[in-house]
Structures are given as C-alpha cells and as structure tokens.
Amino acid sequence: MREFDLWLTHGSDLADRAVELLAAAGVAEDIGGQGSRIGIKPNLVLPRPASQGATTHPEIAEGVIRYLHQHGFKNLVILEGSWVGDRTEAAFAVCGYQALSAKTGVPLIDTKKDSWKNQDAAGLEIAVCDSVMALDYLINLPVMKGHCQTNITCAMKNLKGLIPDREKRRFHTLGLHKPIARLASLMPRGFTLVDAVCGDLDFEEGGNPVRRDQLIGGFDQVLVDAWVCRAMGFDLEEVPYIGMAERLGLGSANVDSARVAVLQKPGMPVSARNSRKVAQLLSRVDQREACSACCAALVFALHRLSRQGERRAAALPLSIGQGFKGRGGDMGIGSCTAGFARHVKGCPPQAADIIGFLKEQA
C-alpha cells in the first residue's frame, strides 16, 4: 500500500518539479516492464501557448520524458487531438511539442488522423483511437481550469482528446458527463500529473490565466478530479462525471480522507500580470508577498461567490500573504494570517474552504 494518495509540488522550474513528483510517487515501479508502450497525453485543445491558461506547459512533458528515459523506458509517444475546428498539428507547433519531439525523439500522434474502433464502456459504446488501445500505460497531463459547460476540466475530461472528432460531437449530444465518466473506464493503467501552473478561471480556451505554480499528481484520476474540484471551489455535485466515475468503481472521490504529500511548499509571489477579470476580483484584497497558490485559491473562491450572487461575502475586506506573518488583523486568508482575529487555515487553503468561511462572515 502506498503512503500517499496525492502529491503536490510548487515552483517555476517545471521539468525538475515533474521529475521530482514522478520519482516521489514511484511511477517507474508502477509501470513495470521496460518494453511498456507509454502514452503521454497533454491538453492541446487549441494552438495557444500555455501561458494563456488553456494548454499543458511543454516543460512538464519534457520532465516526464526525462524521468522515463532515466528509468530505461524508450517506447514513448505523445498523443493528442485538438478540439473540433482546430488542427492538432498547429497546436503541436504553437505549444512547443514539435520542438520537444525533435529534441527528445518521442514521436507525436495526431489522434484526429488515427483509426478507431467502438469499445464497450460500461454499457455505452464509445469510439476510441487505436493508438490509445495499444498503450500499456498512460501519463495524463491535463490542465486544471474552468469550463463553461462542466464547470471544471481536468483529468477525465482531458481524455476526450483520445477519441475521433465525430465522437467528440456525440459526447455533447449525450450531455458530456455520462460519456466522460465511461470513457475513463476504457483507459490503460496510468498516472495523472496536473498542470496547475496558470489554468484558466472559467473557460477551456484560456484568456484569464490564474497563476498558481503548482503540479498535482495521483494514480487515482477520480480523486485527482475531486481534489481539483474543491481547489476551484465547486461541490462534487456540480461536476457530475466525478460521482459517476466513482460509482463505476474507477476511483474514490473522498478528498477528506486523501493522504497528501507536499514536496515543495508554495513560496513564489505572483509574478505575471493578472488579466483584467482576475485583477478585478482581487481589487479589494490587501496582498503582501502573497504566494501564487494562495492568491489563486482566493481568486477561484471570489469568482464562485460572485457567480452565486453572494456579493457581501465577495466584498469583505481581506488580507493575504507572507507579509502578514506574525502580525495581527481582522480577516485573513491562509496560515500566514494565523495571528488575525479570523482566518482560513491552509498553506495554501482550498477555495472551497475560503467560500465557506466568507459566507459565514458575511
């Protein structure tokens, strides 16, 4: 039995952080035989650089490849199919994966051009690309970000890039949640390494990146999605495919009993300029040397509260950041404000906990 269920790390040196996280989780031992065919699946939904909040940073995939090569795994492929209406080849080029493939020798597979077969996914037929079904192991590299229809998109939703375009369209007619949960049941064994570096606030396409500088890893894709759900301030019921996948026996959504290892603590102040939408959410907050992970949790919480019409809760005067360590005050976010009259615990806290706290105070 493993000591931990989830691994978190923070920092800007993404390739090194990815190597560190995979090593801590023992992914090489989990894969097994060195001849295993291993798929690496980023989110390249459209041709936009990762800094805009929609796609997976290529440095993370580079770290994964470095780790796998160090452990003698050579049979690797990077697979992806962009969303309907965009060309995967353009995304490979713009997002840095063509260059990564040339540098590492790991081939790219455009799943839009792949053959496919119908597979029985717990009673629902789903067309899946043949290159996926030929894998022994899948390393899924989703982006943690908002989504206009499913509220969040992360591990399980990212698998939609492994089906043909006609099936992607059909998923929408089926309401997305049921086929997303069922598709997850068809995947080979694997590990999920989430790019939570600067995923978008509420839209799959990017444009409002929220700086967080975090990677999240886990073998249980249901638990990873459930954890992300909470980190973005949603209740599990608001993302139905997570509960559906749990009921199919694909994993556990019980975040409260998850054992979480933090490899590198947050410590990076927010460096990039915020989009207007994100800056607006933080406009009343007193920030002093606030880590990006802490600020991101607060941004997601304030966004949820304003969407819920909780104006009073969203407008409370708040303080956040390492600059408040050892100081007093009224209402604070994160362990650095432990000396305040009232504060939300956590380093960083979860958006769901911030929401609960602010609703109580309002």
Ligand code: SF4
């Ligand atoms: S509680 Fe303090 S140290 Fe921890 S993430 Fe927040 S600002 Fe950073």
